[in-house]
Amino acid sequence: xxxxxxxxxxxxxxxxxxxxxxxxxxxxxxxxxxxxxxxxxxxxxxxxxxxxxxxxxxxxxxxxxxxxxxxxxxxxxxxxxxxxxxxxxxxxxxxxxxxxxxxxxxxxxxxxxxxxxxxxxxxxxxxxxxxxxxxxxxxxxxxxxxxxxxxxxxxxxxxxxxxxxxxxxxxxxxxxxxxxxxxxxxxxxxxxxxxxxxxxxxx
Amino acid sequence: xxxxxxxxxxxxxxxxxxxxxxxxxxxxxxxxxxxxxxxxxxxxxxxxxxxxxxxxxxxxxxxxxxxxxxxxxxxxxxxxxxxxxxxxxxxxxxxxxxxxxxxxxxxxxxxxxxxxxxxxxxxxxxxxxxxxxxxxxxxxxxxxxxxxxxxxxxxxxxxxxxxxxxxxxxxxxxxxxxxxxxxxxxxxxxxxxxxxxxxxxxxxxxxxxxxxxxxxx
Numbered sequence: 001x002x003x004x005x006x007x008x009x010x011x012x013x014x015x016x017x018x019x020x021x022x023x024x025x026x027x028x029x030x031x032x033x034x035x036x037x038x039x040x041x042x043x044x045x046x047x048x049x050x051x052x053x054x055x056x057x058x059x060x061x062x063x064x065x066x067x068x069x070x071x072x073x074x075x076x077x078x079x080x081x082x083x084x085x086x087x088x089x090x091x092x093x094x095x096x097x098x099x100x101x102x103x104x105x106x107x108x109x110x111x112x113x114x115x116x117x118x119x120x121x122x123x124x125x126x127x128x129x130x131x132x133x134x135x136x137x138x139x140x141x142x143x144x145x146x147x148x149x150x151x152x153x154x155x156x157x158x159x160x161x162x163x164x165x166x167x168x169x170x171x172x173x174x175x176x177x178x179x180x181x182x183x184x185x186x187x188x189x190x191x192x193x194x195x196x197x198x199x200x201x202x203x
Numbered sequence: 204x205x206x207x208x209x210x211x212x213x214x215x216x217x218x219x220x221x222x223x224x225x226x227x228x229x230x231x232x233x234x235x236x237x238x239x240x241x242x243x244x245x246x247x248x249x250x251x252x253x254x255x256x257x258x259x260x261x262x263x264x265x266x267x268x269x270x271x272x273x274x275x276x277x278x279x280x281x282x283x284x285x286x287x288x289x290x291x292x293x294x295x296x297x298x299x300x301x302x303x304x305x306x307x308x309x310x311x312x313x314x315x316x317x318x319x320x321x322x323x324x325x326x327x328x329x330x331x332x333x334x335x336x337x338x339x340x341x342x343x344x345x346x347x348x349x350x351x352x353x354x355x356x357x358x359x360x361x362x363x364x365x366x367x368x369x370x371x372x373x374x375x376x377x378x379x380x381x382x383x384x385x386x387x388x389x390x391x392x393x394x395x396x397x398x399x400x401x402x403x404x405x406x407x408x409x410x411x412x413x414x415x416x417x418x419x420x
Contacts (some may be wrong), residue, residue, distance in 0.1 A: 007211045015218040021227055035326040040280050043317070051315050105265040107292075118264050128292050155291045160273040 003168055073163050075148060079143030097172030100165045104157055113176045125153055130173055143170040165167045219309040248354035249281050251322045259387075264349035268342060269385055279331040283318055286310050309402075312321045327419050328363075338405045339377045343386040344369075364417075370412040374398025377405075 015177045038044060044052035069166075071077045072086050072114040087093070100112060113130035128135060141203045152154035161169070163191045178186075187195055222299035247295045261265050266277065271288050293306055309316045326328055335345075342349065347358025359365055369376050375399045382388045391397060402409060411417055 007214060011211070011214045011218045014215070015222040018219070019222050021228075022226065032327050033325040037326070039326060041283060041320070049314055050317070089218065103269045107264070107266055107270065118266075119292055119296070122264070122296065153295060155287065157291075159285075159287065160270075195235060 001066065001103075060107055060201060072167075075141045075144035075166075076108060081139050081145055083139040085171055087164075087165055088173055093168050094172055094175055097168035097170070097175075099117065100161065101169050101172050101176075105169065108154075112180070127154070130177055136177050140170045140174060143173050204252070238381065245357050248352070248356045249319050251319055254302055257349050257355060258351055258353050268349075274338060275332045276336050277333050279333065280334045286316055321357055322361060324361065330418070336383055337380070338373075338407055339380050339383060339387055339401050340369075340373075341378050341383045341385070343358055343388065344376050348386055359415050365415060366410050372408065373407060373412065375406075377401040380405075398415055 012199075038052035040053070042052045043050055046052075046055070069086075071082070075082055077166045101109075104119055106125055107119045108117045109115055109127055109130065110120075115127040115129045132138075143149075144166050146154065147161060147169065149158070157166075184192060186197075260271075261268065268281075268357055271284040273284075274280040274348060286306060289306050290310055293303055299307075308314075345359060345361075349355065374395055375398060378388055378390065379401070401407075
C-alpha cells in the first residue's frame with residue numbers, strides 16, 4: 001500500500017516533468033514579431049539618415065500613364081501652358097476635382113475659392129481670390145502649373161496629388177469660377193423652381 | 204518470457220495519456236489567451252519628438268486626414284507625412300517658435316523627423332488600409348476620435364480577436380464610403396440592414412474575411 005502511493009507520486013512528478021520539458025522545447029521567442037526585414041518606416045542604422053526608406057534615384061522614370069505623355073504631366077506644350085484640359089470633362093471628373101480641392105486647397109483658398117480659408121485666418125498670407133478677373137482669364141494650364149511647381153509662398157503639391165487629380169482640380173476651379181457669376185438662366189429649367197423656393201424667393 | 208517493463212510502467216503510460224490531454228487543454232487555453240493579447244498598450248499617448256496635435260490640426264482647423272496621410276486610399280500604408288507637408292503651412296505659420304524647432308531642423312538638415320510608432324502590428328500580419336477604406340470601414344472604427352486626441356494613442360487593442368470581431372460580421376460596422384473620413388459618424392438605428400446592403404454593393408467577400416490566409420500570408 002505504502003509503496004504504491006509513492007510510485008503514484010513519482011509518476012505524477014515525472015509526467016509533470018515531461019509536460020514541462022515539452023513546453024520548454026517549444027519556441028517562445030518573439031523574433032517573429034519583429035522579423036529581420038525592413039518594414040515601412042522602420043529605422044535602419046545602415047543608411048546615414050537612419051531611415052530604411054530610400055529616396056528615388058535621380059532620373060527615375062515613373063511607369064504611370066503620365067510618363068508616356070509629357071504634355072499631360074507638365075501641363076505645357078511648345079506654345080506654353082495648356083489652355084484646354086487634356087482629358088474629357090465629365091460630371092465624375094468635376095466631382096473628383098471637388099473632393100480633391102476640398103482636401104488639399106480649401107484650407108487656404110477656402111471652399112468657395114475666395115482665398116480666406118482657415119489657415120489664412122490663422123496667419124498664412126492670403127492668396128488672390130479665384131474670382132479675380134486676372135485668374136478668370138488665366139488658362140487651365142496656369143492652375144495645373146501652380147499645383148505642380150508651386151507658386152510664390154505656396155509649395156508644390158505634386159508629391160501628393162497625381163496628374164489625373166491635378167487636372168480634375170483645375171477643371172473644378174473653372175466650375176467654381178463660373179458658379180460665382182452664374183445667373184438664373186444657367187440653372188436647368190426643371191430645378192429653377194426648387195432653387196427659388198429654397199432661397200425663399202417664392203413660395 | 205522476461206518482463207521488459209516493470210509493473211509501474213502501466214501507471215506511467217496512464218499518466219502520459221493524462222499528461223497529453225492536459226497538454227492539449229493548456230495549449231488551447233494559452234492560444235486563446237495569446238490571440239487576445241497585444242504587444243503594446245491601449246489608450247496611452249505615445250511620447251513624440253514634436254508635440255504635434257491632431258486635436259488642433261484635424262479637429263480645430265478641420266484639415267482632412269488625406270492632406271497629410273495622402274496614400275491611405277490607394278496603398279497598404281497610410282503614410283506618415285514628410286517634413287515637406289508640414290512646411291506647406293509652417294513655412295509661413297509660427298516660424299521660429301520653439302514648439303516647431305524640430306520641424307525646421309529636419310527641413311534644413313534634410314533628416315526625416317523620427318516619429319515614434321503608435322500602431323505596429325506583428326510582422327507576420329498583413330494589413331491594408333485601402334481595402335478597408337474602399338469597403339466602407341471608417342478611420343474611427345479602428346483609430347477612435349483622432350480629432351480629439353492631443354497625442355495619438357491606440358484606441359483599440361488591435362489583437363487578432365479584435366480584428367476577427369469585425370471580419371466575422373462586417374455588416375455590424377460598415378458605413379457608406381462618403382462617411383469614412385467623418386470621425387463623428389454615428390451608425391443609424393438600422394445598422395444591420397444598412398450593413399447587409401453595403402456588403403452587397405461593395406462586393407465584400409464575407410467567406411474569405413475570417414480565413415487565416417487573409418491576414419497571415
